[in-house]
Amino acid sequence: MPGRRVLDVGVGPGESSLAPRAGGGLPIGLDLSMAVLRRAAVRARARGLALPLLQADAACLPVRTGALDGATGHSVLYLLDDPGAALRELRRAVRPGGRVAFLEPSGARPRAWPAWRQGPRFGASMALWGAMSGLHRRFDAAGLAALLAAAGFDEVRVEPALRGFALLGSARR
Numbered sequence: 001m002p003g004r005r006v007l008d009v010g011v012g013p014g015e016s017s018l019a020p021r022a023g024g025g026l027p028i029g030l031d032l033s034m035a036v037l038r039r040a041a042v043r044a045r046a047r048g049l050a051l052p053l054l055q056a057d058a059a060c061l062p063v064r065t066g067a068l069d070g071a072t073g074h075s076v077l078y079l080l081d082d083p084g085a086a087l088r089e090l091r092r093a094v095r096p097g098g099r100v101a102f103l104e105p106s107g108a109r110p111r112a113w114p115a116w117r118q119g120p121r122f123g124a125s126m127a128l129w130g131a132m133s134g135l136h137r138r139f140d141a142a143g144l145a146a147l148l149a150a151a152g153f154d155e156v157r158v159e160p161a162l163r164g165f166a167l168l169g170s171a172r173r
């Protein structure tokens with residue numbers, strides 16, 4: 001939404017941030033890597049968009065308490081050494097009543113071959129995501145819910161997504 005301050009944690013090359021949104025507007029892209037932020041900036045400019053970008057550690061945000069209306073993340077918590085620290089910091093930075101949502105790899109790995117029926121791009125994406133998450137971590141619904149609750153969020157919901165390859169965790173500050 002225009003005027004809303006939503007942080008896209010682990011923005012990467014910006015694909016999620018540049019996707020069309022109901023109500024318009026772009027989030028603020030956050031990443032630790034300047035090289036990745038440069039790629040996101042190039043993609044945004046190529047689409048004629050001004051994507052605000054911020055280089056920072058998700059566990060130490062350079063924003064005042066309650067400054068954000070919400071936060072999202074796609075494939076980021078599973079890569080962090082301490083996802084709980086990042087979620088606690090997000091709770092501090094998100095205003096009361098604000099919401100967070102994270103799409104993370106599921107530990108309940110479905111069979112890979114049905115993913116290829118969805119098309120080669122989806123099949124390849126799920127295969128690569130499965131390989132990467134196997135090197136880092138995967139979540140089960142109870143574990144992701146507990147992580148969000150332990151960070152101080154409430155109204156925690158976790159549901160399967162992407163045909164079982166992912167979990168979508170959301171919560172309110």
